Amino acid sequence: MKPPPFGYRAPATVTEALDALAAEPSGKVLAGGQSLIPLLNMRLAAPAELVDINRVAELDTLHVRDEGVRAGALARLARVERSAEAAAVQPLLGQALRHVAHPVIRNRGTVVGSLAHADPAAELPAVLAVLGGTVEAASARGRRTIRAAEFFRGPMEPALEPGELAVSAFFPASPPRTGTAFTETARRHGDYALAGVAAVVTLDEDLRVSAARAGYLGIAATPLVLDLTGAAGPHGDWRAAAAHVRERIDPETDIHAGAGYRRHLTGVLTERAFKSAAAEALRRAGE
Template sequence: MKPAPFAYLRPATLEEALAALAGQQGAKVLAGGQSLVPLLSMRLAAPSTLVDINALPDLSHVAVSDDGVRIGALARHAEVLASREAAERQPLLAMALSHVAHATIRNRGTTVGSLVHADAAAEMPMVLRLLEGSVDVASVRGRRTIPAAELFAGPLESTLAQDEIAVEACFPALAPGAGVAFQEIARRHGDYALVGVAAHVETDGGEVTRARVGFVSVSDVPVVVDVTDSLDDPASAALAELEPADDIHATAAYRAHLVKVLTPRVLADAVHHARDRKKS
């Protein structure tokens, strides 16, 4: 379990990093390494060059503003989770991050890295999608912003070009009158969820005006379903758009069942959350 040979670069500036990526067709970005390094060790990935961005300046921020939370490419999950301001501005961040693997992995793994790894079994890509956030990417060709709805191309595949680095993610603030909730069922504490569900509701005078639910591990890409018009049976509405599958840990039927159990629960939690926020 040793990686195949690769060149290793540790640039000191973003420009150098982007230049290195642009010049190397087989180059890969190394940030927290929590997914990439095991893939290297098992020789499931064999990039020609690793561009280690850990020495780049000014990318470790968890910046909270009225608009939301901006997370730099080198901010670790643990740092985002520890930010009280971030949790206040967008409570779903902390709710979901506490389910991301284990403390030791969160200490090293980056939130932005998790987003562009684009794993439909991971929490944060779905959260970004549910919150309608975005990712800013840079390349030698310039910068652009990719909305979450356009970020996920397929299983473990984002729409970033090979020469692009995701430098920042933006999770919008939770609007007044809105509420969020998250629940997941995993085989072991910290494992990838068998099913994870997050909900985002908007309310007006106690009435739900918009309700959306995001799902983990029941589709190839992070899926968000608008259930505003099917609040009497949101799970069935969701299942129509999901593709739960069998694997060695659970049957498709069990996953579908968990969607049915969790969806109404999480929606109810989100409505409670909206009400509780109003009170406080």
């Protein structure tokens, strides 16, 4: 479990990083290294070059605005998890981050790195997807903004072109009278979830459900977003919403759980998450 030979560059600016990626398009970006380093050590990845962005200070940012939270490519998971400002604007971030692996991994791993890894079993892709967030990508050719719905193309397959660097991710703020919840079931604390759901509920002024959206991890090749507004109805029949979800999804069997259990579990977690999110929406509506 030693990596094969690779070139190594440690740029100090985004421009230098983009130049490095342009010069070696098959290069891989090293940020927190919590996924890439194991892949290298197991020789499942053999990039010609690593472009280590850890010295690029301009990427070590976390901007919290009224409209949302923008995490730079070096914003560590732990920093976002502990940010009270970020939680105030978009509570789902912190709710989900607590489930990401273990504290030592969150100290190193980055928000953008987790998104760019595009593991469908990971928490943050589901969060970005359900919130309708975006990823900002830069290359020597210029910058572009990629919507979550387009960003996750397949398992471990982000919509980043060779030479492109994901420089930040944007998570829109929670609207008024909106509650969120994140629930997952993992075999051990910190494991990838057998199934998980990020729930977002918005109430209208009469406290009826006006929007109910769920982001799922671990049950499809990419984060799955379902609009459950109709299935739940204005009074929030979350059991009916869960039944609807069970019919809509088509999870796979793997070594940790069968498809039948995953389907069942996803329904249970849907109901639990939405009950919690709806209660939170109600509380916030009363503030």
